[in-house]
Amino acid sequence: MGMVMLACMFISWIFVYRWNQRNKKGPKTWPLIGAAFEQLINYDRMHDWLVEYLSASKTVVVPMPCTTYTYIADPANVEHVLKTKFANYPKGETYHSYMEVLLGDGIFNVDGELWKKQRKTASFEFASKNLRDFSTVVFREYSLQLHSILTQACFHNQEVDMQDLLMRMTLDSICKVGFGVEIGTLAPTLPDNNFARAFDTANIIVTLRFVDPFWKLKRFLNVGSEALLGKSIKVIDDFTYNVIRRRKSEIKEIRESCKTSKIKHDILSRFIELSEDPEGNLTDKSLRDIVLNFVIAGRDTTATTLTWAIYMIMTNARVAEKLYSELKAFEEVQAKEERISLLPCDLEDPESFNRRAVQFAGLLNYDSLGRLYYLHAVITETLRLYPAVPQDPKGILEDDILPDGTKVKAGGMVTYVPYSMGRMEYNWGPDAAVFRPERWLKEGCFQNASPFKFTAFQAGPRICLGKDSAYLQMKMALAILCRFFKFNLVPNHPVKYRMMTILSMEKGLKLKIARQSC
Helix, strand or coil: CHHHHHHHHHHHHHHHHHHCCCCCCCCCCECCCECHHHHHHCHHHHHHHHHHHHHHCCEEEEECCCCEEEEECCHHHHHHHHHHCHHHCCCHHHHHHHHHHHHCCCHHHCCHHHHHHHHHHHHHHHCCHHHHHHHHHHHHHHHHHHHHHHHHHHHCCCEEEHHHHHHHHHHHHHHHHHCCCCCCCCCCCCCCCHHHHHHHHHHHHHHHCCCCCCHHHHHHHCCHHHHHHHHHHHHHHHHHHHHHHHHHHHHHHHHHHCCHHHCCCCHHHHHHHHHCCCCCCCCHHHHHHHHHHHHHHHHHHHHHHHHHHHHHHHCCHHHHHHHHHHHHHHHHHHHHHCCCCCCCCCCCCHHHHHHHHHHHHHCCCHHHHCCCHHHHHHHHHHHHHCCCCCCEEEECCCCEECCCCCEECCCCEEEECHHHHCCCHHHHCCCCCCCCHHHHEECCEECCCCCCCCCCCCCHHHCCCCHHHHHHHHHHHHHHHHHHEEEEECCCCCCCECCCCCCCECCCCEEEEEECCC
């Protein structure tokens, strides 16, 4: 009888608990587990799950077993978190614990003085003309390597996975700019690369930690995804520490030979020089963390944005035509300004086709790319709808009230959601879901939006230092590819995102390639 009474009381409690939520906006919760069940069910489509809730309410509260997530999409709330009360919303211990195994104490995973010091140093490096010029040469080189691979696929009527190729291109690029090493994943044979595979695996698993309440137990027992994560991190560390040791040895040899002209302009070399300052406190572990943070920022984000951009271009014929016209006109004007004759281009001859592409690439530099306003708008519109970082959580140090009146508690997390923000009519108007690059242009020139509304590069004190570098590489690659190729999706190939910190496509982007007229 007692058991029956307890069962009735428990059922009544559940009924009352759920009844009290009947008018509540946001996901419905259960005792003890909060909204974990609904969030796990919708994990593979979480970004669109949030779009549905944030369309109805600019702020959505999602209680979880160990914390509470508050998701925001209103620019006023975002500005409050990222700027006005910046100090109250750090990355926080929870985020740091999830990502530490991969990002360590790098700039994207720390707060306070450690963050300020890295930010100051990185800011100086990104402002360096040497690094910008070096990056431009590297980005052009690897974009042309990709063009050559696509030319061969075109002439042999082969399908390609564009996302995989772009990931290879950006990995090779950032390893050259970041480490100063050639890792050759974009070689014509497309060799497998243990570092790249391990990096992808680690990225997926640390993202899963945000919704997996048992990850610490699995890590302690060294089972399941956490066991695989440990193996992946070992591969990543072996590669990274080997590069650091090799670069230190090279720098020593250069100094001993007094050949200052051979000093490299990659990021690792600069930080190694800084590590020699006794007050710098930069160990090999610090260098490892710094460079891996640049890799995740410079590789995954750029490649996924380029992948979504190509998909949006090829599924919007009007956009593809306008972009091609801009690139063709640019080529003619730039060649005239530089007083060079455009090479003949035989669409049936791969060598002739590649020579024209090399000549076109030679017209592209930091300044000339700045004239391609429609290309810039296409990339920005892609980032509005498909931001490389679709969610960005922040910790809460002290209780606070957001501008819309939402109360947030210390120890919880506030997450601004760029993926949802780009789709909200209250942010972008009734055509928010439409891919329309023209929204960024006024009288033919590009017009920025508030960084608290267009949050693809974050905003406030943590606004992305690599924004200009990312645009430089994306414009370089897209200018070359869209000038010479048309893209078509392989029939029945599914296009959907994969849940990880970066908005990549789950099944890649399988394409057939056709040549554009010269």
